[in-house]
Amino acid sequence: MFRFIDDLAGSIYDILLFIIRSVSYFLAGMIIVAVPLYLIVWVFGMFQ
DSSP states (O other): OHHHHHHHHHHHHHHHHHHHHHHHHHHHHHHHHHHHHHHHHHHHHHTO
16 A cells, blocks of 8 residues: 555656646746847837
């Protein structure tokens, strides 16, 4: 019984770690892409 609970806890930990890692990579990618694009649009908006 202890081995089953240990395996279950390990699989839940792996799933949550995968979700958190995926979301953090997604947010980092959005920040890396969105901030320079926003600055470029802001600079070109100043010329109008």
